[in-house]
Amino acid sequence: MxxxxxxxxxxxxxxxxxxxxxxxxxxxxxxxxxxxxxxxxxxxxxxxxxxxxxxxxxxxxxxxxxxxxxxxxxxxxxxxxxxxLTESGPHVQRELALVKVAGKGDNRIEAMRLADAYRARIVDASTESFIFEITGAPEKIQTFVALMREVGLVEVGRTGVVAVGRGPNAG
The missing domain is CATH 3.30.70.260 (ACT domain)
Incomplete structure (x- = not known):
């Protein structure tokens, strides 16, 4: 091979x-x-x-x-x-992202609807933009960012993955 x-x-x-x-x-x-x-x-x-x-x-x-x-x-x-952690068994991994989206009218409404569906929280808002905070698996973050591109994505900041093995023992 x-x-x-x-x-x-x-x-x-x-x-x-x-x-x-x-x-x-x-x-x-x-x-x-x-x-x-x-x-x-x-x-x-x-x-x-x-x-x-x-x-x-x-x-x-x-x-x-x-x-x-x-x-x-x-x-x-x-x-x-x-x-x-991938080899040692079940683990929980999460990432946090701040996602800035600008838009008015239908795009603004759609951004809020998508944010609600993805459980993203509005941490800053003006009449022309939002900053959403979203946590979850990296795939969820990636999907949310891709959807926001269609409604006015301006900027993204991501923390990177943090992970902990499941169960009572420390890793």
Whole structure:
């Protein structure tokens, strides 16, 4: 089987790291140096003493590339653990987006109707535009943004994926 024949899979990785300057650059540099793609990346301090951060990376590639990514991340010194949430079982993933839409008349009414159907919340409004806040699976966000293009999409800001494994154990 040739590499180009392998199925590309999307994986969500949870990486626990020391909360120190430069770790994000080292991880991004590792991806860049090896030609791996980062679909989204989020990072936040998760410990009470601010010593540990959790980096959530959505990436894609054939299974052997995902395995290489995990092994490379695991070798970085300030990395405590790498968990492939996609492989380790059920998990919940969400993303937040702010979506600005401009329009009047029918387009304005349609934007509000679609926002209601997608449970997007109006966080700012003027007589000529709205900013909607929407959370959900990345596919839901993508679909909502595509629909808003048809009624006056101006701008989109997305957080990237955050994910947590289901069940009582920490990952």
């Amino acid at each position: 040739h590499i180009q024949d392998e199925a590309v899979e999307r994986h969500v990785l949870a990486v626990l790291v020391d909360n120190e300057a430069g770790i994000l650059a080292r991880i991004a540099g590792m991806f860049t140096a090896r030609g791996y793609n980062i679909e989204s990346l989020t990072v936040a301090d998760i410990s009470e003493d601010h010593a540990i951060s959790r980096i959530t990376i959505a990436t894609n590639g054939p299974p052997h590339v995902i395995e290489q990514i995990i092994h490379q991340l695991d070798r970085l010194v300030p990395v405590h653990s790498v968990r492939d």
